[in-house]
Amino acid sequence: MKKKVIFMVDMESFYASVEKAKDPTLEGKPLLVSGDPARRSGVILAACPTAKKRGVKNGERLWEAQQKCPDATVVRPHMQDYLEVSIKITDILERYTDLVEPFSVDEQFMDITNSQRLFGKPEEIAKKIQKDIWFETKVRARIGIGENKVLAKMACDHFAKKNESGVFWLEKEKLATYLWPLPVEAMFGVGGRMGTHLRNKGIRTIGQLANASVDALKKRWGINGQVLWMTANGIDFSPVTTNTHAAQKAIGHGMTLPRDYKTIRDIKIVLLELCEEVCKRARASQVMGSTITVSVAGANYEIPTGFHRQQKLPYSTNITMEVYQYACELFERFWDGKPVRRLSVSLSQLTSDHVWQLSFFDHRDRLHRLGYTMDAIKEKYGDVSIVRAVSLLEASQAKERAVKIGGHYK
16 A cells, blocks of 8 residues: 655744735844734734744733844734735645645645655655745745654654754654654643643653553543544544535634623623624525534633533524524523623534524524525625624624634734
8 A cells, every 4th residue: 555645834934924025124134923013912923033033932922022022023914915825825735736635824734645756756846845835925834744644744843844944754663763752742632731631640752652551541531542642653544635624513703802891781792793703604604503602701811710601502593693592591691790801602513504494483584584685795895884783882893803804904
């Protein structure tokens, strides 16, 4: 059986690289992309390599980064630009194989197993891809190579990003040399909490995890224990597929509020707008949901408050006001009355909306058609071309959200 060759293609400091490509005068200068440059409490979304060499890290507060790098240029994110460049990079990768799977806005898997006769050996293909991406976008790509997605991802994260060439091939036969000496927290799929659990069991390196008893890991963490053991041993059977996002299991939307919301009146305004967005996305996918989930996070990060609760609906729906009714019921039942800083709503257990429950006592068919009509108006004239009356109130976030993608300005 022919051994597969999988690439993980990752863009170096993607947001910052795109900003520098747009403005050549920034070349060679430290650059920070911050979620809100107008506020020193904004978070660093991306730092260019020059800024990173001075100790700046993604995710830290802007004021902390500016102490380390006071001469850095700070720009706000432009998400539309990043998405367009990401799509362009996908087009470049698809010249080499039809098996390209986006993993995030700046990371993509590709299976080049059957492309070698056309384009050469894996290292040659990697260099060609790097050259094409740089020539067309001025973004540097790092490429991890492995016989599966897990190996390619870890090859990229731990070795290609640190290589001068930006390319590294992590072969399964050489795991003991390269991967196993790394701390267990460095392994793909191990977060801070899991790392603590593993260390408490005496597992401190990826090699120790790889050589641990799989039965003991399964007994402690179930199927996740099996997955951890497989990852440490470089085993992954998941294929590179273009259908990763085709079978959506849930549709949700959440947002961090610009201030503490303390009254149920204000909170319900945002809940309605979230339900509107969730149902709009459901209708766009022509699905309905029969389970609603509401998540709330409080304003105090040191003493976390809030809840995450779900409820089975009596019937599947994508009608905004029906979803809103149950979202309010969940919120009122579990809210502790403390200030709220983040809200999210989601629909799950999705089914096609081509067949749905009729009722003798209401006009669900009219409400169903009304939702699609409002979606068509928004699609043609913009998200705020038609809004509910509550979205004209001060607590509304509809207008602010309409000019953003993924929580950041377009």
